[in-house]
Amino acid sequence: MPTTNAIEARGLVKTYDGKRALDHLDLDVARGAVCALLGPNGAGKTTAVRILTTLTAPDAGTALVAGADTASDPMAVRRSIGLAAQDATVDGLLTGHENLTMIGELHHLGRKRARARATELLEQFALTDAGGRLARGYSGGMRRRLDLAATLVAEPEVLFLDEPTTGLDPRARNDLWDVLDRLVEGGATILLTTQYLDEADRLADDIVVVDHGRIIARGDSRSLKRQVGGDQLHVVCADGRDLDAVTEMVARIAGVAPSVDPAGRSVTAPVEGGVEAIGALADALTEAEIAVEDLGLRQPTLDDAFLTLTGAPPDEEARAPVPASASEEQR
Amino acid sequence: MSAQAQTRPTFAGDTWVIARRGLRHMRRQPEALSDATIQPVMFVLLFAFVFGGAISVPGGGRYKEFLMGGIFAQTIVFGAFGVALALSHDRNNGAIDRFHSLPIARSSVLAGHAVANLIRALLPIVFMSITGFVVGWRIHAGVLDILAGYGLMIAFSFAMIWIGVLLGSLVATPEGVQGIAFIVIFPITFIASTFVPTSTLPSVLKTIAEWNPTSSLANALRHLFGNPGGIAPPGAAWPLAHPIAYTLIWAAAIVLVCAPLAVAQYQRSIRS
Numbered sequence: 001m002p003t004t005n006a007i008e009a010r011g012l013v014k015t016y017d018g019k020r021a022l023d024h025l026d027l028d029v030a031r032g033a034v035c036a037l038l039g040p041n042g043a044g045k046t047t048a049v050r051i052l053t054t055l056t057a058p059d060a061g062t063a064l065v066a067g068a069d070t071a072s073d074p075m076a077v078r079r080s081i082g083l084a085a086q087d088a089t090v091d092g093l094l095t096g097h098e099n100l101t102m103i104g105e106l107h108h109l110g111r112k113r114a115r116a117r118a119t120e121l122l123e124q125f126a127l128t129d130a131g132g133r134l135a136r137g138y139s140g141g142m143r144r145r146l147d148l149a150a151t152l153v154a155e156p157e158v159l160f161l162d163e164p165t166t167g168l169d170p171r172a173r174n175d176l177w178d179v180l181d182r183l184v185e186g187g188a189t190i191l192l193t194t195q196y197l198d199e200a201d202r203l204a205d206d207i208v209v210v211d212h213g214r215i216i217a218r219g220d221s222r223s224l225k226r227q228v229g230g231d232q233l234h235v236v237c238a239d240g241r242d243l244d245a246v247t248e249m250v251a252r253i254a255g256v257a258p259s260v261d262p263a264g265r266s267v268t269a270p271v272e273g274g275v276e277a278i279g280a281l282a283d284a285l286t287e288a289e290i291a292v293e294d295l296g297l298r299q300p301t302l303d304d305a306f307l308t309l310t311g312a313p314p315d316e317e318a319r320a321p322v323p324a325s326a327s328e329e330q331r
Numbered sequence: 332m333s334a335q336a337q338t339r340p341t342f343a344g345d346t347w348v349i350a351r352r353g354l355r356h357m358r359r360q361p362e363a364l365s366d367a368t369i370q371p372v373m374f375v376l377l378f379a380f381v382f383g384g385a386i387s388v389p390g391g392g393r394y395k396e397f398l399m400g401g402i403f404a405q406t407i408v409f410g411a412f413g414v415a416l417a418l419s420h421d422r423n424n425g426a427i428d429r430f431h432s433l434p435i436a437r438s439s440v441l442a443g444h445a446v447a448n449l450i451r452a453l454l455p456i457v458f459m460s461i462t463g464f465v466v467g468w469r470i471h472a473g474v475l476d477i478l479a480g481y482g483l484m485i486a487f488s489f490a491m492i493w494i495g496v497l498l499g500s501l502v503a504t505p506e507g508v509q510g511i512a513f514i515v516i517f518p519i520t521f522i523a524s525t526f527v528p529t530s531t532l533p534s535v536l537k538t539i540a541e542w543n544p545t546s547s548l549a550n551a552l553r554h555l556f557g558n559p560g561g562i563a564p565p566g567a568a569w570p571l572a573h574p575i576a577y578t579l580i581w582a583a584a585i586v587l588v589c590a591p592l593a594v595a596q597y598q599r600s601i602r603s
Binding site for chain 1: 338339340344345348349351352355356359360424425426428429430431432433434435601
């Protein structure tokens with residue numbers, strides 16, 4: 001079946017121990033596009049990646065990856081993909097070079113070509129000096145880079161990156177983003193999963209928000225932000241007793257019911273025209289002689305996005321660590 | 332595309348790549364290798380010099396010569412543990428997923444583990460042979476019998492690998508594998524003719540020991556190497572009178588039963 005899409009999934013369903021991980025998920029990713037699956041833990045992101053990379057069979061639904069059916073021709077799919085799983089699965093007891101060579105050999109490049117490719121990739125990912133050392137001595141950022149290099153060994157058509165920056169410190173995260181930028185420029189089709197809106201925003205043209213195994217919103221970051229409400233007006237009261245009065249003011253200015261965090265004495269609401277809103281709130285606060293600790297605009301977080309899109313914060317139960325047997329993230 | 336496949340994919344080729352990885356792991360984890368090297372050597376020395384004097388061999392003969400068949404058998408049975416542990420680690424750290432996202436036959440992952448561990452199993456056999464020789468163990472047999480003895484060890488090692496694969500696929504964590512090894516496999520290797528003749532054991536244990544394949548493997552090796560404690564006189568339990576046949580039956584049965592079960596269980600453990 002000829003198709004211009006690198007990924008075409010239809011009606012994917014997967015249930016683990018009675019819990020729906022995926023609930024009729026449809027997904028199209030055009031060739032050369034970068035698509036981010038955005039959602040909290042337990043939203044079904046990893047399950048979707050596992051099905052598309054042939055690691056798991058769906059209970060229902062079909063998926064084409066690089067033109068091949070994951071169910072009827074998994075080998076063709078595996079020849080065309082690279083997968084960087086959630087916990088960078090580099091082999092700690094092999095050197096960086098050996099890790100990449102092994103993957104190359106298993107892609108049947110031949111040992112000589114696999115070695116040359118490993119050297120090439122180590123250089124590309126600034127790991128040449130570390131290439132002869134055992135990977136268990138690598139830093140988190142180096143492990144991720146090696147893991148990413150491993151997915152590229154056979155120059156795959158479609159890359160799957162499952163939470164590529166989770167667990168990295170901000171600097172390593174930025175470095176990795178730069179690496180991913182270069183991949184994107186190289187024209188690879190990438191499906192990445194993330195819990196961070198800013199990451200999806202930074203890397204992807206196309207953001208798919210998932211929750212409870214279903215797509216609840218999708219679009220480019222601009223249209224999504226419009227849906228989420230763009231800037232957030234955020235104020236922290238100096239005195240918790242002013243909270244009700246401030247909530248009322250914010251509601252009037254934003255035109256929607258704000259979210260209130262009594263413990264943090266904060267009130268937050270999405271606003272259009274951020275500067276006027278902040279001016280109006282400042283005037284109102286001055287007039288009422290209410291002291292604040294903080295007043296400003298901030299980018300919507302994933303929590304804000306969920307609040308706006310689903311009317312509820314991300315499922316706390318789904319966010320909490322679940323036992324290995326019930327957790328798709330552990331598989 | 333400069334990095335497309337250039338060699339023809341073969342099951343043997345992929346298996347060997349994964350086996351080489353396993354062998355590298357062993358080389359770089361001397362602490363994990365110690366139960367295949369230092370431990371059996373220590374057992375030879377301990378039993379030869381510390382306990383040996385207190386144990387008498389029925390029908391005469393030197394204890395050091397009786398001992399070696401037992402220690403070979405114990406170490407081979409314990410070999411199941413190494414492959415179970417390696418597999419369990421791979422299942423838990425995502426390595427299996429990485430392999431399964433590659434264009435290789437999935438069975439080559441299991442086969443690679445099996446090959447690496449079979450090679451690993453040869454190591455203690457060599458170490459123990461040398462240590463035994465140093466402390467005074469001697470073989471009193473012809474070349475064919477010696478070859479048969481070592482061949483039997485390799486055959487049983489191969490069988491034990493499938494018990495290890497089954498264990499590694501059934502038990503969720505490396506800690507669990509370690510627990511089972513200590514609670515199940517360890518006693519099995521002791522309630523046998525490993526270190527003492529079965530005739531010295533109390534009745535229930537004696538029956539268990541007589542039918543325990545660890546005993547028959549130990550006795551078969553004693554017989555083939557011309558050491559004391561080989562084939563029991565008429566009237567003994569069947570396994571003790573026919574240790575080689577009984578050991579081969581067990582090896583074949585383990586492979587026939589455990590290999591398909593292990594492959595099925597392994598596939599179940601990864602297929603969700």
